[in-house]
Amino acid sequence: MKFFLDTGNVEEVRKAAELGVLDGVTTNPTLLAKENKSFREALLEMCALVPIVNGEVVATDAVGMITEGREIALLHPNIVVKIPMTTEGFKAIKVLRAEGIRINVTLVFSPAQALLVAKAGAYFVSPFLGRLDDIASDGMRLLRDIIEIYRQYGYETQVLAASLRHPMHVVEAAKLGADIATMPYKVFEQLFKHPLTDRGLDAFLKDWEKAREVLGDILPEAAKAKK
Ligand code: E4P
Numbered sequence: 001m002k003f004f005l006d007t008g009n010v011e012e013v014r015k016a017a018e019l020g021v022l023d024g025v026t027t028n029p030t031l032l033a034k035e036n037k038s039f040r041e042a043l044l045e046m047c048a049l050v051p052i053v054n055g056e057v058v059a060t061d062a063v064g065m066i067t068e069g070r071e072i073a074l075l076h077p078n079i080v081v082k083i084p085m086t087t088e089g090f091k092a093i094k095v096l097r098a099e100g101i102r103i104n105v106t107l108v109f110s111p112a113q114a115l116l117v118a119k120a121g122a123y124f125v126s127p128f129l130g131r132l133d134d135i136a137s138d139g140m141r142l143l144r145d146i147i148e149i150y151r152q153y154g155y156e157t158q159v160l161a162a163s164l165r166h167p168m169h170v171v172e173a174a175k176l177g178a179d180i181a182t183m184p185y186k187v188f189e190q191l192f193k194h195p196l197t198d199r200g201l202d203a204f205l206k207d208w209e210k211a212r213e214v215l216g217d218i219l220p221e222a223a224k225a226k227k
Pocket residue numbers: 006026027028106126128130131162163164182
């Protein structure tokens with residue numbers, strides 16, 4: 001499973017990329033609007049850090065989306081253009097795809113929409129799981145349905161589980177076989193944590209210190225380097 005960070009913040013991307021398990025970034029207008037950086041600058045800095053960066057159009061008519069989509073795609077080869085799940089969006093997808101631009105269809109909330117996205121040949125489909133859960137619907141059910149339909153026909157569109165709110169969303173999406181999970185930095189950090197890991201490490205270090213008092217440095221070279 002690929003991990004994307006869902007953020008407009010370049011520092012978060014930098015910190016996550018340092019850990020070696022980050023595959024890309026999804027941005028959206030809401031996330032980028034929180035940052036004190038131009039859209040262009042933020043996307044370019046992210047492209048220097050990860051191989052895939054999703055940048056979203058804000059026009060709502062096909063012509064506007066095509067113009068913006070071309071401009072965003074031209075910024076960097078790592079860019080995937082996000083287009084909303086609308087009929088105008090589909091007109092834009094047809095044109096942009098023919099030009100070799102990779103498309104992520106965003107704001108997907110039903111299996112029927114996801115089926116259309118695959119037929120249109122999008123690179124990614126983004127079902128928003130958390131937003132469905134927010135309205136007492138079942139986000140994971142949507143993900144399961146999409147994966148089942150895509151497998152049935154061998155569609156190549158990659159399923160990008162979006163709007164993930166906590167680590168179990170990521171785990172459940174992985175169990176269902178989502179290609180990608182995009183998550184806020186906080187969720188990414190939470191994936192690393194377990195209280196038993198902290199407690200276990202603490203006990204190992206205390207025991208090591210006690211043994212060192214009796215045995216001296218067990219790894220003398222490393223101990224020298226520390227001093
Ligand atoms: C994905 O591309 C979207 O930016 C994102 O996952 C939306 O998440 P939210 O519902 O937490 O805003």
